[in-house]
Amino acid sequence: MRYMTTYDLMETLRNTNQWMGASAMSLASYPVFSMVPNPMFQWMAAWGEVTERTFQRMVCKPDWGIESITGEDGRDHLIKVETVIERPFGDLIHFDVTGREEMDRRVLLVAPMSGHYATLLRSTVRSLLPDCEVYVTDWHNARDIPVSAGKFDVEDYTLYLVDFMQQLGSDLHVIAVCQPAPLTLAATAYLAEKNPHAQPRSLTLIGGPVDPDATPTDVTDFGRRVTMGQLEETMIQRVGFKYKGVGRLVYPGLLQLQSFMSMNGERHAKAFVDQIGRVAQGEASDHDPHNKFYDEYLAVMDMPAEFYLSTVERIFKGLEVAQNRFVVDGHQVDFGAITNVAVKTVEGGKDDISAPGQCIAALDLCTGLPDSKKASYLEPDAGHYGIFAGRSWRNNIRPLVLDFIDANSEAPAKRSRTSPRKAKAKAANKNAAA
Incomplete structure (x- = not known):
């Protein structure tokens, strides 16, 4: 009580x-x-x-607020948000552009479960819609999930991503923003071993803590300074009587x-x-x-307590992903099993949450991936928010990501408003990590 x-x-x-x-x-x-x-x-x-x-x-879920986009034909096309998969802790949603043929670029945007709703990526979604079919992981507020729905930790999160990718098929390009970067990498490695035909064509990791110790920040140091017992005692509470999830342990x-x-x-x-x-x-x-x-x-939004605690214990303290020791549903994934999925990392030079070095560590983990399928980019003057939603994203990072997607697709996309040139594989991967 x-x-x-x-x-x-x-x-x-x-x-x-x-x-x-x-x-x-x-x-x-x-x-x-x-x-x-x-x-x-x-x-x-x-x-x-x-x-x-x-x-x-503080207690309202924002609307997406994306009503329409201007199509190639010069007309406004209405946007309809459809639920593709409905799950207790999160849905897979699709932004359907009415009156437009399906785009060749199919993108799964993995939103973070780190305190804010997926709508934090609103401007990211809006910028991708003219050129892509966009799917987003829409995580639910834990206070609204009944206790009967069970637990949700980092392994459950990873398995959700696995299911979403399998549902969408291999003709897919995944973009993970911030917190889900290491878990999205783990989901891809899991598929590489369990169901290779369901792997996406490319994986773009933006500002995520794949190796938190590579460049420590105040966020990662916090996980070092406190014990798990202290975290559970000071950060975890039970949802009160006002919400459907009454009694569920959460990080409020x-x-x-x-x-x-x-x-x-x-x-x-x-x-x-x-x-x-x-x-x-x-x-x-x-x-x-x-x-x-x-x-x-x-x-x-409230996070399930087991997800918050397992993230701190296994990703930040235990470095299970950074040291290739991450276990999902009893199976230890091997990042070296990723051999066909092109991987690109994006970091911000002024990112004080996931500092430069934390995300690019993913490329070293992919030992089975040739250098031609590895790429990295550092935006010197961008902070954490800017690398996926600000001016740096719109002007510099987004065109590079679209080029990377095109370079690792079976055929060039039908159109690319901001990048009309048809990039070749080598051109898009010209910043490949050595």
Whole structure:
């Protein structure tokens, strides 16, 4: 009951702050106060508006918000999100572009289960849709999953990826962003041994901790500083009575958000103070840059406790993937079994979460893969977010990834709006790792 009480206490504090913000905004917005020549009421209403929105977003799953794209024919094509596979802990979804023939490039975008929803990759999906058939792993909030659904750890996550890849077939290109990079590599190796015909054609790993010790960061050092007992005691709670997953052990989203915010506390505090000022002066809007960023950033989800703890214990502390000792469902996978899947790594020079060196370690693990099928790219000025969703992704990384996909397909894709040239295999792999 102690863990459940703590969970409900956090939700109570969040709910109270949301209520205080709404109350302050409503009270200070009464027309009668406009007769009083005091800016205090404007600032009070602004504080209330920003506070209510901030705490309300913490328990909302954002929409994808991708309604249409402009096709090659110059017309707008509506986007329909379809569920291909439905599972208790996550679905495989497809962004169907109505009125368009299926694209040759079929991409599975593996979203992280690290505190945010898959919608964090919204801009990544939007940028790929004009040129690819896009599938995404849409992980569920653990607080909404009944205890009867059972456990979900790193092995279950890997097997989910295996099933998704087998469902989509071998004519597939996989892009894993951040946290799932080592597990996606493991899923590919698992298929290489168990079902070689279901392997994807290419695998692109973006900013993931394949070898956390290659270049330690504050995130990886944290896993070293604390024991598993300390983590379980301080980070794990039981879902409270408000949600369907009541009683499930989780790493709460609100606790994760506190960790996220503390990493750049001064910058976040300044951003909120500045936003209150803009609201008070009538310069803010519903979808201004602040709201656009924080509506997504503040929307956090609970992780299954066993997934969080096994990630820390096996990926960060035990280095099972980095040392080629990872076991899935009783079978020790061998990354050397990957012989046909082209592998590319992407890293950001200013990434303070998965620093350069952590992801490229995947190429050394693939001992059975020829150098012609290995490639790596370092974006010098990009941080963690920028390598998959920012300007660096749009202008530099995305064209290289599409070229890599084309170079490792049976035939060139039907079209490539940003990269009209038809890349040859050697050209796309010109940055192959030695």
